[in-house]
Amino acid sequence: MALVACPRSNITLLPHGPASASGSRAPGSAAAPPGRRRIRRGRAMASCEGGRSAAAAASHAPPSLLVFSGGTAFNGVVEELKKVTTRVAHVLPVSDDGGSTAEIVRVLGGPAVGDIRSRCLRLSDQSTSEALSVRKLLGHRLPIDPSEAKLEWHQIVEGDHSLWDGVSRPYRETIRAFLVYFHNEILRRSTELFCFTNGSIGNFFFAGARIFFQSLDAAIFLFSRVSQIPAESLVLPVISTNDRLTLGCELWDGTIIRGQNEISHPANGRREIVNKDCNSCTALPSRIKRVFYMSSEGSNLLHEVFPEANHTVLEQLSKVDCIVYAMGSLFTSVCPSLVLRGIGEITASRSIPKVLLLNGSHDRETAGLSASGFVTAIADSLNRTYGDPHKSLKNRPNEYVNAILVPEGGQVPLDVENLAAQGIFHVVTVASIHDPKVGIMFDPPSLIQALTSLISERMDMRPSEPSYITENAKIVS
Helix, strand or coil: CECCEECCCCEECCCCCHHHHCCCCCCCCCCCCCCCCCCCCCEECCCCCCCCCHHHHHCCCCCCEEEECCCCCCHHHHHHHHCCCCCEEEEECCCCCCHHHHHHHHHHCCCCCHHHHHHHHHHCCCCCHHHHHHHHHHCCECCCCHHHHHHHHHHHHCCCCHHHCCCCHHHHHHHHHHHHHHHHHHHHCCCCCCCCCCCEHHHHHHHHHHHHHCCHHHHHHHHHHHCCCCCCCEEEECCCCCCCCEEEEEECCCCEEECHHHHHCCCCCCCCCCCCECCCCCCCCCCEEEEEEECCCCCCHHHEECCCCCHHHHHHHCCCCEEEECCCCHHHHHHHHHCCCCHHHHHHHCCCCEEEECCCCCECCCCCCCHHHHHHHHHHHHHCCCCCHHHCCCCCHHHCCCEEEEECCCCCCCCHHHHHHCCCCCEEEECEEEECCCEEEECHHHHHHHHHHHHHHHHHCCCCCCCCCCCCCCCEC
16 A cells, blocks of 8 residues: 655655554555644545444543534534433534524523524434423424414413323423523513514523522533433533623624524514525625624624623533534634633633534635635634734634534535644544535534544543644555
């Protein structure tokens, strides 16, 4: 077996496999010239049936991860990730203002709970028929037609709906009590007409618990117990608050946009199911420069506010084995968690895998961005580059991202030379699937296999060893 060299860039291509995974040279390969990092190319395609990384197996404990994500895109791999480890801190924003979440926030106030509810349901137990019944109930959405939605909601809250079948009396009484409390809170606000269209029963339960306890953390705790989430799996709001949070963004042309929904998929006042495809709505007049938080009534940069990061998030960030920036809405799902003080400081200080899961397609927020553009957006958010200069950091991109997993055939250009200039030398191409609604996506088993292999490799490497770039390779026999 021979290695194929790339004459244009004088890069030695090494196959992705056990021999090269630990950083050792393949038989017959030449040493890299002094001062030049070797770049190996391979492909992480696997039919992962679970399993643990070598380092984790040695310590008899699965790896621990902290994942920055929104409530949709990463959900597709949560089931596969649970087969490998449940020691995962899922960090989610609480600034969503679309869908049924928007209606709850409009009438009852408070932080957005939709992303948190969505992740909790994905992590919920499915081992018994009752667990599946509870998951079905809390995952149910009401009809689109307003009158039909209201009628079905009354059937559910009164306990007459077939969704209650299979739910034992203790669970039924617990869940229904908070649905009734939520309903009573709506009735108390007689001046606001609540619209149940496409409403999530889980969101209603969650909102009822949050208002009852006057605590977002308490509501998450209750929801986690009701849905029987593993104790070591944490669903964490990046900001622990009982108040409404508003996300804003500044474009490079100076335009200020208020509200997450208006940034990512404006509906122009229409009530409809969210479609984040970049072709489903008008393009932004300019690329996004940064996202930030605004006061409830603010409309410009003078109304920027600086909420504190959840202390538990900072605590988890300081001790996990790997940090993951998940695929999804880059600026409205991932970056809102990164711009808070303390997140960048701790992330830069950790000598662990920090992995970007690159999107397979563009959306309104990222149209025109290359892979290095995604990295820049993450680094600028963690550095708080364009905010208050007295609160900004100066860390290099590779202090925040040191590996990238890329879905095969994805639309986002993989500009390897620019990534190398950013100090990123480890890019793995992962098998993908095509979803007719979303486009190119990671194949979940292959993604988790690649991620756990990367964690194992990085944990086994000596601190002095360089990182690598890994992509597709041509192996000649």
